[in-house]
Every structure is written in structure tokens, then in C-alpha cells.
Amino acid sequence: MIDLSGKVALVTGSSRGIGRACALRLAEAGADIIVNFVTSGREADAVAAEIAALGRRVACVRADVSQEEDVDDMIGFVRESFGRLDVLVHNAATGGFRPLAATSQRHFDAAMHTNVLSLVHLLKSATPLLEVGPARGKVVVLSSHGTHMALPMYGLIGGTKAALTSLARHWALELGDRGVNVNIVEAGLVETDSTRRLPGAAEMFAGRTTKTMVGQRQLEATDVADAVLFLSSPLSDLVQGQTLVVDGGAAIHI
Secondary structure, eight states: OOOOTTOEEEETTOSSHHHHHHHHHHHHTTOEEEEEESSOHHHHHHHHHHHHHTTOOEEEEEOOTTSHHHHHHHHHHHHHHHSOOOEEEEOOOOOOSOOGGGOOHHHHHHHHIIIIIHHHHHHHHHHHHHTSSSSOEEEEEEEEGGGTSOOTTOHHHHHHHHHHHHHHHHHHHHHGGGTEEEEEEEEOOOOOTTGGGSTTHHHHHHTHHHHOSBTBOOOOHHHHHHHHHHHTSGGGTTOOSOEEEESTTGGGOO
């Protein structure tokens, strides 16, 4: 059993969906949690209440990870309130579902800043905390099949996720010898508030059983969170700059 007792984890965008599942799974393993949100304050409070009920320390921090000042303030809060940071899960993302032909400069800038540049802001600010412990610091980046598959109305998000995946590998190169692991979890189609808004979502969800190779079991946010937990633990100390695909095998065949 993975034991993260005494560890502190920050999960960005953790008020809902996969981020919420990750925050709860890390807390179940013993970690204290910083729940990050931008607009979903009520949902963040609900997640924090669940984490507190597990006996963990928890704090909700409103911060827009696309803004360097917000990130610096959030990491400063972690330093002052918790005194350490062992795990950083990069989950916050935006972009909207639209054709690339309908994408504006504003859409592109928002997606690139939130989905990609945020990792630069976060690791510039958080590395001094992540690299100081006797155990290795852990950074886990959430990505998707849009990095290498063309999906309807997903071009902007997929393009930024591809950039994010590349950026994470380069961070692994820079931070690996400084005591920090940086890895990626590439999740298949998980039903969340966000993915339900995908054009044709009902058909895609209905077709998952024919794509996966795990019987009737459907991929859930908790399955992704389990992969994040592994990469956040000492069991993954020799896993560096890698992408762990969690999709029930859906992406390996036509």
C-alpha cells in the first residue's frame, strides 16, 4: 500500500473531475492537500471537507495558474502554511470545444497560458520546495490522447496538451539531477462535467466498450487518480520523463 503520510500535495484545478479525484486519492494515501481553484469555490470547499474528514490538513487556494503572480502567491502560501511541498499535480486546463477555424487569438492565448505556460510558472516557483526533501519531489502532469490523435472540436486543447507533454519532458531533463521526478499521465475518455460538453459525447461514451480491452469496465476519474498516486510515490523514483497511458488499451488499435 502506498503511504504518503507526512507529505504535502498541491493539485491544480482540483475542485472537480479528475483533479478532485486526484486530490482525494492522495489524501486517502495520507498526504495533506492544497486544493486549487479559480471559479468553483463551492465545489472546492466540498472537496476540502471530504479531505478533512479523512483526518488530513487541507487548504483551498484561489489562484489562476496562468498568472505568474497568482502562482507565486500560492506557492508562498504553501511554504508559510505547510512548510514543504512534496507532490505537484498539474491538472488545470481550459480551451473550449470549437473548430480551429473558429479559434481567436484570445482563445489561443488563454489555452496556452493556462495549459502550458502554467507549468513554467509552477515549477519556477515550486522547485525550491520540491528539491529540498530527503525523498524525491514528484511532479505529475495530466495530458490526453489529443496530443497525438485528432479529435473533433479538440484541436486547441490537443495542441496545447502536446506542447505541455513536451515541456514536461524538458523539465524532467532540467530537474532530474536536482531530486525531482516529472512524469505525465495521459488519460483516455473519462466522463466529467467538461467532457460531457464535447460534441458527440454521448456517442463517444457509448463506444468506449468496443475500444477498450478490459471487458465492460469503463475508465473512471479514480483510475486516473491511481496512476497519479503511483507517480507521486517512491515506487516511481526511477520513472523519469515518461508518459503513462491510462485508457484500458483504447489507443493501441483502430
